[in-house]
Amino acid sequence: MLILVRLFYEFFKTGLFAIGGGLATMPFLYNISESTGWFSRSDLTNMIAVSESTPGPLGVNMATYVGFxxxxxxxGIIATLGLVCPAVVIIIIISKFLNKFKENPYVEAVFHTIRPTSTGLIVGACWGVVEITMFYVDKFNISSKLIDLFNFKSIIFALILFFLIKYTNKHPVIYIALSAVVGILLSF
Incomplete structure (x- = not known):
């Protein structure tokens, strides 16, 4: 029972402060990983892949995945409720007062500074995923050889996908399916 309370609490905090969408939850998830030991950073990368491949918002999928x-x-239910409760409460409160205060210079200043904060959280989360996926930091720390730092298969595949996405106009499901097939065929 205590674990369910802790799940709700951890994801309530995440939902309350992760401004900017699903990727903004990533720094909070790293913190949950470190403070609870429920999952490793490597597990988190797998969770992202599953959460991005399933319907629904990333943050909600991640909360459900971790909770389950x-x-x-x-x-899964408790963690998801913990994540979405703050948003529901905040939206109800804001909807009551926003029209009254939207021209207020203080409110404008808050929203003006929240945007770069959200961007920073998302970039930080993105770097965490890049670091785990594209680099072998532990292997490099042991050997000190620069060649051991890079996961060349992942880097090359990410670049290929980047250019495919940039220059073709396919649905994201196509890229996810392609990635799954490549992973199976090449034992990625």
Whole structure:
């Protein structure tokens, strides 16, 4: 029972402060990983892949995934509720007052500074994923050889996908399916 309370609390905090969408939850998830030991940074990368491949918002999918991993179906439900509750409450409060205060210079200043903060959180989360996926930091720390730092297969595949996405106009599901096939065929 205590684990469910902790799940709700951790994801409530995440939902309250992760301004900017699903990727903005990533720094909070790194923190949850370190403070609880429920999952590793490597597990988190796998969770991102699953969450991005399934319907729904990334943050909600991640909360559900972590909650289910930690405490089954009740954990998935509780973690998801913890994540979305702050948003529901905040939206209700803001909708009551926004029209009254939207021209207020203080409100404008807050929104003006929240945008770069959200961007920084997303970039930080993105770097965490890049670091885990594209680099072998532990291997490099042992050997000190620069060649051991890079995961060349992942870097090359990411670049190929980047250019495919940039120069073709396909649905994201195509790229996800392509990635799954390449992963199976090449034992990525």
């Amino acid at each position: 991993s930690v405490s089954g179906i009740p954990g």
